[in-house]
Amino acid sequence: xxxxKLMRLVVQCALLVVAVPIVSLLxxxxxxxxxxxxxxxxxxxxxxxxxxxxxxxxxxxxxTASLAIALMTTAFTLLLAFPAAKALGVYKFPGSExxxxxxxxxxxxxxxTVTMGLHSAMIRTGLAGTxxxxxxxxxxxxxxxxxxxxxxxFELVGERHEQQAAxxxxxxxxxxxxxxxxxxxxxxxxxxxxxxxxxxxQYITTFMIGGGRIITLPLYLVPHVQxxxxxxxSVYSLVFVVTTLAALTLMQYLVRRYYRExxxxxx
Amino acid sequence: MAGIxxxxxxxxxxxxxxxxxxxxxxxxxxxxxxxxxSGSGKTTLLKIIAGLELPxxxxxxxxxxxxxxxxxQSRQAIIVFQDHSLFPHMTVSENVSFGLRxxxxxxxxxxxxxxxxxDIIQLPDRAHSFPHELSGGEKQRVALARxxxxxxxxxxxxxxxxxxxxxxxxSMREFVSALHSxxxxxxxxxxxxxxxxxxxxxxxxxxLDNRLLQVATPEKLYEGPQSLRxxxxxxxxxxxxxxVQGGYFHSMLGAIPCNRPDQESVVGTCRFDQVSLxxxxxxxxxxxxxxxxxxxxxxYKIELAQGMIVTAVGSEQQYLAGDxxxxxxxxxxxxxxxxxxxxx
Numbered sequence: 196x197x198x199x200k201l202m203r204l205v206v207q208c209a210l211l212v213v214a215v216p217i218v219s220l221l222x223x224x225x226x227x228x229x230x231x232x233x234x235x236x237x238x239x240x241x242x243x244x245x246x247x248x249x250x251x252x253x254x255x256x257x258x259t260a261s262l263a264i265a266l267m268t269t270a271f272t273l274l275l276a277f278p279a280a281k282a283l284g285v286y287k288f289p290g291s292e293x294x295x296x297x298x299x300x301x302x303x304x305x306x307x308t309v310t311m312g313l314h315s316a317m318i319r320t321g322l323a324g325t326x327x328x329x330x331x332x333x334x335x336x337x338x339x340x341x342x343x344x345x346x347x348x349f350e351l352v353g354e355r356h357e358q359q360a361a362x363x364x365x366x367x368x369x370x371x372x373x374x375x376x377x378x379x380x381x382x383x384x385x386x387x388x389x390x391x392x393x394x395x396x397q398y399i400t401t402f403m404i405g406g407g408r409i410i411t412l413p414l415y416l417v418p419h420v421q422x423x424x425x426x427x428x429s430v431y432s433l434v435f436v437v438t439t440l441a442a443l444t445l446m447q448y449l450v451r452r453y454y455r456e457x458x459x460x461x462x
Numbered sequence: 463m464a465g466i467x468x469x470x471x472x473x474x475x476x477x478x479x480x481x482x483x484x485x486x487x488x489x490x491x492x493x494x495x496x497x498x499x500s501g502s503g504k505t506t507l508l509k510i511i512a513g514l515e516l517p518x519x520x521x522x523x524x525x526x527x528x529x530x531x532x533x534x535q536s537r538q539a540i541i542v543f544q545d546h547s548l549f550p551h552m553t554v555s556e557n558v559s560f561g562l563r564x565x566x567x568x569x570x571x572x573x574x575x576x577x578x579x580x581d582i583i584q585l586p587d588r589a590h591s592f593p594h595e596l597s598g599g600e601k602q603r604v605a606l607a608r609x610x611x612x613x614x615x616x617x618x619x620x621x622x623x624x625x626x627x628x629x630x631x632x633s634m635r636e637f638v639s640a641l642h643s644x645x646x647x648x649x650x651x652x653x654x655x656x657x658x659x660x661x662x663x664x665x666x667x668x669x670l671d672n673r674l675l676q677v678a679t680p681e682k683l684y685e686g687p688q689s690l691r692x693x694x695x696x697x698x699x700x701x702x703x704x705x706v707q708g709g710y711f712h713s714m715l716g717a718i719p720c721n722r723p724d725q726e727s728v729v730g731t732c733r734f735d736q737v738s739l740x741x742x743x744x745x746x747x748x749x750x751x752x753x754x755x756x757x758x759x760x761x762y763k764i765e766l767a768q769g770m771i772v773t774a775v776g777s778e779q780q781y782l783a784g785d786x787x788x789x790x791x792x793x794x795x796x797x798x799x800x801x802x803x804x805x806x
């Protein structure tokens with residue numbers, strides 16, 4: 196079947212696109228040197244990579260800082276995006292279309308420009324160089340994406356189920372926990388994932404607001420890339436990939452399990 | 463005591479009126495139909511009664527209590543929507559028990575009531591199914607059960623049967639009627655289907671052009687629409703212009719006695735089944751241009767001399783398209799409305 200063959204080809208290409216960088220990253224990580232003309236690294240050893248990871252408090256500190264800031268950013272983003280997305284997705288009011296467009300401004304203007312402006316505000320409020328300050332700035336950049344995702348989910352879900360619940364006698368908190376949240380949960384999960392990844396991969400904003408005092412994984416990693424230490428950079432990059440994947444998988448697993456147990460399988 | 467009472471309710475949306483000066487009394491335990499075409503504001507009126515919308519002006523009373531500004535949670539008025547709005551992430555029994563659980567009833571009572579309600583809607587074995595596993599009629603029954611299990615003082619049905627196929631619609635109508643006579647709630651059924659309104663309700667309220675034009679029993683509404691607007695909305699009527707002179711209404715259907723003062727340009731109407739046909743005698747001759755056989759009855763379209771088309775419905779079969787027939791209409795069958803204000 197030609198359609199099936201074409202589909203298989205597309206899937207194979209897609210796998211290749213994902214696999215090639217990961218495999219080359221892995222090979223970089225276990226090769227001490229990999230001079231230009233050789234197709235495969237001449238000397239392969241896992242020892243050096245293990246040495247880089249083992250007993251490295253600075254790396255551990257960077258990973259912890261990254262995770263803490265990413266979790267804070269995700270929480271702030273969802274807290275702000277939820278009410279805004281509901282207002283913009285469900286209700287029609289004068290100017291709502293313009294506001295929808297304006298919410299994209301932080302990612303339409305160059306990152307450095309936005310951060311520079313925020314930096315002076317952070318210095319004045321004493322938030323520069325703190326975890327909170329960095330998380331707030333990450334939130335500025337994660338919010339447009341999370342808001343978009345949640346807004347579209349709210350547009351689809353509407354408020355008819357909430358209205359029905361209200362008529363059946365349920366008050367605000369109950370309606371939110373038992374109706375709104377489960378219905379928008381797939382979107383909320385996507386928005387949380389997006390926020391987490393955006394925060395986790397921030398470099399320039401962390402650098403400017405953190406002022407060198409907050410060292411996240413990208414800040415720890417990038418000097419090695421710039422210094423041409425490909426081997427070290429590759430090992431840290433793998434740490435980056437594995438941490439992100441692990442954190443997101445855990446988040447999805449916990450949320451899914453909670454909602455399945457409470458709402459999908461209970462008698 | 464009035465179950466629901468609306469006093470001069472008006473609703474504007476972005477400056478445009480969707481409801482104008484609606485006053486309506488629905489008695490306790492009454493089944494009323496709210497009949498009107500789509501866009502006439504029927505659903506908005508239900509939402510105002512249930513507390514999902516605020517009226518721009520006017521008052522809403524339920525069981526004598528002013529609930530105009532009361533939130534939906536405290537009204538005991540529940541809408542069952544056309545799309546049933548079942549909570550997709552909950553099973554049938556979780557859906558039905560939702561209101562009871564929100565009230566904080568004991569687990570035992572909730573279980574008992576839900577089981578009894580599922581028996582009433584004849585779905586006892588579907589308690590653990592999810593809404594997407596149910597058929598259209600089953601979903602609608604669960605939606606009704608979810609509302610009825612709370613024994614609400616007011617049940618509002620927003621075109622609940624229009625998504626169902628014909629046979630299911632008939633059985634659901636019977637089901638709701640039976641439920642009403644069993645549970646005795648005050649009920650407003652919104653529909654654009656006049657047959658449904660006539661079949662199910664004790665009284666029918668006609669909502670046209672954002673106004674309540676007539677509230678009457680189905681029989682009275684069928685026999686005597688108060689205005690030309692209501693008459694033409696209800697349909698199945700011939701509408702013909704004429705004038706009143708010397709106690710007679712003169713039109714293309716001849717002179718018909720009436721007791722109205724002389725008036726130029728009035729409009730007469732009579733139901734299709736009130737036009738009798740005869741091959742020999744009758745005042746007005748016409749030619750049958752179309753014959754449509756529908757089993758119990760046959761519809762004839764008859765062209766009169768001046769080109770006007772009159773519709774007649776009869777059980778007779780003897781005429782064919784092209785035949786010449788004579789028409790006659792009984793005087794008391796004809797309703798006459800002033801052409802300008804549309805009232806009789």
